[in-house]
Amino acid sequence: MAEQQVLNKNEEQKPQAKMVTVFIMGQKYEVPEGSTILNAIEYAGYQLKKGLGCREGFCGACATVYRLPGDYKLRGGLACQTVVQEGMYLAQIPFTPAQKAIYDIEEVKPDISTFQKYYPEAFRCLGCNACSKVCPQELKVMDYIQAIMRGDIELAADLSFDCIMCGLCTMRCPAEMAQYNIALLARRLYGKYMMPKPEFLYKRIEEIEQGKFEDEFKEIMSLSPEELKKRYAERDINFKIT
Amino acid sequence: MTVKIPYYPGCTLKSTAKNFEDTARLVAGIFDYELDDLYRWNCCGAVYGLSEDNVMHKVAPVRNLLRVKEVGEKRVLTLCSMCFNTLKRANYYVRKNKDKLEVINAIMYLENTTYDGSVEVIHLLELLRDEIGFSRIKKAVKKPLEGITVAAYYGCLLLRPGEIAIDNMEQPTVMEDLMEALGAKVVDLNVKTECCGAYQTVARKDIVADRTNLIVEEAHKMGADVLITSCPLCHFNLDRRQKDAKERHPDFKPMPILYFTQLMALAFGFSEDKLGFDPHYVDPRPLLKERGLL
Numbered sequence: 001m002a003e004q005q006v007l008n009k010n011e012e013q014k015p016q017a018k019m020v021t022v023f024i025m026g027q028k029y030e031v032p033e034g035s036t037i038l039n040a041i042e043y044a045g046y047q048l049k050k051g052l053g054c055r056e057g058f059c060g061a062c063a064t065v066y067r068l069p070g071d072y073k074l075r076g077g078l079a080c081q082t083v084v085q086e087g088m089y090l091a092q093i094p095f096t097p098a099q100k101a102i103y104d105i106e107e108v109k110p111d112i113s114t115f116q117k118y119y120p121e122a123f124r125c126l127g128c129n130a131c132s133k134v135c136p137q138e139l140k141v142m143d144y145i146q147a148i149m150r151g152d153i154e155l156a157a158d159l160s161f162d163c164i165m166c167g168l169c170t171m172r173c174p175a176e177m178a179q180y181n182i183a184l185l186a187r188r189l190y191g192k193y194m195m196p197k198p199e200f201l202y203k204r205i206e207e208i209e210q211g212k213f214e215d216e217f218k219e220i221m222s223l224s225p226e227e228l229k230k231r232y233a234e235r236d237i238n239f240k241i242t
Numbered sequence: 243m244t245v246k247i248p249y250y251p252g253c254t255l256k257s258t259a260k261n262f263e264d265t266a267r268l269v270a271g272i273f274d275y276e277l278d279d280l281y282r283w284n285c286c287g288a289v290y291g292l293s294e295d296n297v298m299h300k301v302a303p304v305r306n307l308l309r310v311k312e313v314g315e316k317r318v319l320t321l322c323s324m325c326f327n328t329l330k331r332a333n334y335y336v337r338k339n340k341d342k343l344e345v346i347n348a349i350m351y352l353e354n355t356t357y358d359g360s361v362e363v364i365h366l367l368e369l370l371r372d373e374i375g376f377s378r379i380k381k382a383v384k385k386p387l388e389g390i391t392v393a394a395y396y397g398c399l400l401l402r403p404g405e406i407a408i409d410n411m412e413q414p415t416v417m418e419d420l421m422e423a424l425g426a427k428v429v430d431l432n433v434k435t436e437c438c439g440a441y442q443t444v445a446r447k448d449i450v451a452d453r454t455n456l457i458v459e460e461a462h463k464m465g466a467d468v469l470i471t472s473c474p475l476c477h478f479n480l481d482r483r484q485k486d487a488k489e490r491h492p493d494f495k496p497m498p499i500l501y502f503t504q505l506m507a508l509a510f511g512f513s514e515d516k517l518g519f520d521p522h523y524v525d526p527r528p529l530l531k532e533r534g535l536l
């Protein structure tokens with residue numbers, strides 16, 4: 001939103017703002033230089049009902065494919081994060097139909113057999129790396145699928161951690177798998193069965209339940225705002241969590 | 243001084259054939275070699291694509307060879323016969339077809355380097371025979387494998403096609419020579435280079451059960467106690483499919499199937515818990531105990 005306001009303001013102040021030519025689904029438009037693809041699409045008059053969400057690069061809803069003049073590569077990006085370039089050809093991908101297995105996380109085992117059962121197509125990976133080429137998060141998509149193929153769930157969870165499920169890899173995969181749903185299973189298995197448990201947290205919960213901090217809490221609640229401010233300013237910020 | 247040798251594991255060696263990898267590491271360690279896992283690798287391609295112009299199926303193996311070059315190494319060691327075959331054949335293919343290598347490099351444009359055919363693919367058996375040597379192996383034996391008779395089963399992947407064979411295509415002897423160095427009695431198995439049924443094991447268990455029946459029966463006839471292999475797929479077929487072989491052939495007699503590295507580790511004196519016998523369908527322990535080896 002903030003970005004949009006800035007753009008609008010710029011327009012008011014300098015009506016002669018530099019424009020670039022882009023092609024949205026084959027149709028030519030002049031849009032302000034420096035706009036994101038998303039703003040450019042809206043500037044051109046489209047109202048997106050699908051294919052956008054947070055506008056901040058987190059939700060993964062705004063997958064776009066584009067080409068640049070003189071370059072054969074089909075590139076992928078997030079419309080809300082990618083700035084338009086002169087001569088760009090682009091199209092929004094509103095939705096990626098993707099295979100999604102239904103499983104009960106309480107029932108599945110954290111090993112390779114779970115993937116063989118729910119996502120056998122993962123094992124068809126050719127190692128082409130088309131997925132990594134298009135990933136807007138610059139993830140090693142091929143490598144996380146390869147990790148799954150050898151049962152290394154921890155590595156797969158780690159490599160796919162920043163996946164925002166935009167679906168671009170899935171659209172490019174010659175093995176026709178939905179990498180991001182497969183990786184989601186890996187992260188769920190890792191989180192449920194493999195991640196080290198935070199023992200200190202259980203200990204602290206127990207202490208809270210036993211009322212260890214009740215008196216301290218009551219005392220704080222009884223303080224005046226001035227007293228609270230004083231305490232806040234004087235607090236020890238280097239204390240050790242025990 | 244320990245020699246670090248770049249090692250391409252392959253998916254199976256990290257899952258169902260972990261016992262093969264673990265015992266190979268022990269064995270290599272005896273001769274001051276350390277299997278150094280490639281920092282990044284992908285599936286070998288699992289079966290070499292036979293059509294000459296299907297470049298896409300050769301990207302996976304070539305990408306692994308590129309990884310070896312990328313870390314400045316000249317050779318890569320494999321354990322799994324399938325990985326060995328796929329990687330070495332892809333290497334042979336790109337060395338012969340520079341135009342195809344160019345296409346593959348173009349597909350791999352995200353990589354920091356290109357591949358040039360410079361890496362050598364070797365199998366552990368070659369390292370043992372050609373670099374370490376059977377006389378050194380013989381000297382390292384602490385518990386000679388006297389009392390058991392071993393038949394070596396090669397299958398196809400280490401020997402065919404001839405351009406990538408690690409030994410004589412029709413009459414290989416490297417595993418027999420190795421077992422003799424360990425003090426075992428060996429027999430020259432007449433079906434040692436025949437097919438185990440390979441991936442038919444998925445859709446046509448019956449075919450593989452019949453192959454297993456034939457191979458194990460021949461080994462019994464020649465007086466063998468155990469069969470050895472270097473291929474996780476042969477191992478799966480010859481071991482697991484004994485159950486199906488028994489159902490189809492009531493006279494079938496079971497036989498333990500071992501990776502050659504398990505017998506090496508045994509001969510070098512490693513304890514039972516290091517030898518990885520738990521995943522075996524036909525448990526080799528009763529036989530090895532009976533012969534005083536465990």
Ligand code: SF4
Nearest residue numbers: 135163164166167169
């Ligand atoms: S891994 Fe796939 S779904 Fe996830 S962010 Fe990258 S391209 Fe999008």
Ligand code: SF4
Nearest residue numbers: 125126128129131173
């Ligand atoms: S695009 Fe598909 S086949 Fe190619 S490397 Fe990625 S997951 Fe594997």
Ligand code: FES
Nearest residue numbers: 053054055060080
């Ligand atoms: S709209 Fe959410 S990532 Fe672009």
